[in-house]
Amino acid sequence: MNLRKANAALLTALILPAFAAPAAHAERLVTSLSTHRVLISSNFTGTSLVLFASIEESDAPRDKPKKYDVAITVRGPATTFVTRKKERILGLWVNYGSRRYPETPSYLAVLTNRPPTEFGPLALQTKYKLGLSIAALPPVISNDDEFGEALLRVKKAEGLFHEQTNAVTFLTPTLFRATLPIPGVAPTGPYEIDVQVFANGALAAQQSTAIEVVKTGFEADVAHLARDSRLDYGLGVAFLAIVVGTLAGLIFRRS
């Protein structure tokens, strides 16, 4: 249910401006990403993608050039997080309360050219999910939710939630560049990238794209075996243990 609602909301957000485009804004966004596939091999410790984008203005009067703001949101595959809180009961610190966060991005990066609070009114930030906490947590949860704050804090410390308010650099007033970090701990799967451009406190243009984070070579083969041939894989690891143990026994006998 939640998924459908979120999807519906997302669709509305995406489609409405598109329909209204000819009248509402005269900008078009052209983006280019350095790659659409992040390949994980044995030496993978994280990487970064470079995004270039150009704001194509229509032939509107140029007497005063607009100042644009940009928000780039990168969302990893959705998951359900459970936040648990420890409390002291009979002198022992034990897990007591917990809260579930369904349909939360497993990886989330919000990159902007300046703090989203400066983009425009609060309503704008809420509507377009500008900023880490708004993008991560469902709207029904209020800001003073300590479980939600803990979720943001823990995930930021793990490097899975990332917010940077100076990550988008304008090369010319209509051309910008951003570096999207993909850390080593990033989960595999499809990632959505939403690029939103604002002018005068309103959405001017937007563009969505996607990348995929996949294992390759040996890493992909192992993951495939572990998932599809569980018994063979388990016997294989057990056999490996016997080989390593026996070899060590033989080698150390000499010395």
Added chain:
Amino acid sequence: MSIYLPIAELPVNILLIFGLGIAVGFISGMFGVGGGFLMTPMLILVGIPPSVAVASVPSHMAASSLTGTISYWRKKLVDSGLGLVLLSGGLLGTAAGVWVFSLLRRAGQLDLIINLSYIVLLSIVGTLMIVESIRALWRSMHGQQAVLRRPGTHSWFHGLPLKFRFRQSRIYVSAIPVTAIGFGVGFLGALMGIGGGFLLIPALIYLMRVPTAVSVGTSLFLTLFTMLAATVLHAVENRSVDIVLAFTLMVGGVIGAQSGARAGQAVRAEQLRFLLGLLVVAVAIRVGGDLLTKPAELFSVISSEAAK
């Protein structure tokens, strides 16, 4: 030097993991314990997801205990007959432990039960071992004969039927209490996610009157089989055995276990029991300290897929 773990899905410092393997392998070989009660928490501390840590550690324990078994076997310090009888009870106990484990997990306080049983069991077993070994050391320092094995004394279970002579252990007892010990160790091991060597060795030494070195060798022999079974079970049930992590731990583990086994055979039996007692109590204090002190971060976040 970083390497990406294909199942854990994150890069780790391979030298750190290798070093952990050596360190825990040394302890494993020296005392004949699997070392899971040390290794699993350390891997979680390094950032490995708990499900992957719990599932990958048994293969490391299998490799270390195999090389330890070989070393003890050559010195005829493994009682395979006793080991097999223990194993029959151990497998039943493991099945029962896995069942209770899932019951407790549904009740929602598995962590607390595990931690509390750790503290209670470890502190009792550890304290008993320390007290006994200090007495034994005291006696030997004053030139008295150690009287751990009293040929004339018999416990109640010596009257039970199904008696077997376990040659290496120099005992003649019924298979019933041996199977019961195997069951208990298997049950608690599965419940607490450990091999159970630190429970089995004291049980063999103090209840069955098996010589310390043979207890260690036989415990390694039993750990080998239970951990091989656990590896296959985890691969089939949880799909979270990481072969790269396992292999790194294994290679470090066998190197450590070899030197550990030598160190273990070099020290006197009472000293070995004293050191194992200290180690067990130290772990109990560590777990107890975690429960009693306020954690720096009160909140923890898990992905509910990982919790399944």
